[in-house]
């Protein structure tokens with residue numbers, strides 16, 4: 699077989715994705731962190747790395763033209779298994795486990811009834827036309843690539859820029875457990891590429907600026923560990 703760098707990069711990105719734990723964050727808690735328009739009716743909203751969240755399920759109920767993309771959707775049964783593995787690590791409070799189990803049940807119903815809304819793919823190859831998406835959100839997918847596969851993260855940022863309509867946003871909730879842990883431990887090499895960096899721009903953010911995004915970091919008063927990155931397409 700001949701050497702194909704793109705194919706290799708895709709395979710590597712998928713492998714990386716499977717090393718990221720799969721969670722099931724609830725819409726009601728995520729909605730307090732993302733800035734959504736008052737009405738999402740008819741808006742095309744893409745959740746990158748949606749995992750077993752019920753975000754897309756709820757957005758569809760609200761009339762949005764919602765999609766989630768995650769390489770794990772190649773096998774939904776594996777999603778359920780991976781979330782269960784994540785929940786049974788023993789470190790989560792019981793309330794969180796019960797909540798995530800309910801969220802995953804909602805996700806399960808939704809992916810079974812709307813399979814076309816759950817795209818088996820990765821952030822570096824978004825199957826959407828140029829300037830066709832009204833909002834991109836991502837909870838704990840971009841940040842998880844900071845330490846694992848920065849090239850895929852950059853391609854994900856380029857693709858997000860391509861598919862967003864001008865004047866609309868990519869919103870990234872930046873910190874994952876590993877990033878937070880490394881910040882708390884003061885590992886400078888990880889700080890240098892972290893979205894949660896307090897001063898200066900990370901490598902990924904510089905790339906986003908070069909693409910033409912205007913970056914703004916929003917403090918989250920309830921959580922001093924990180925910030926939401928708003929990347930506005932100019």
Ligand SMILES: C[S@@+](CC[C@H](N)C(=O)[O-])C[C@H]1O[C@@H](n2cnc3c(N)ncnc32)[C@H](O)[C@@H]1O
Nearest residue numbers: 715721722723747748749751820821837838839
């Ligand atoms: C920690 S989970 C977060 C799931 C969900 N957003 C939530 O808030 O519960 C991270 C998800 O990102 C996905 N992911 C990792 N790398 C990705 C990539 N390059 N493209 C798309 N999704 C990716 C993983 O498969 C995983 O399901």
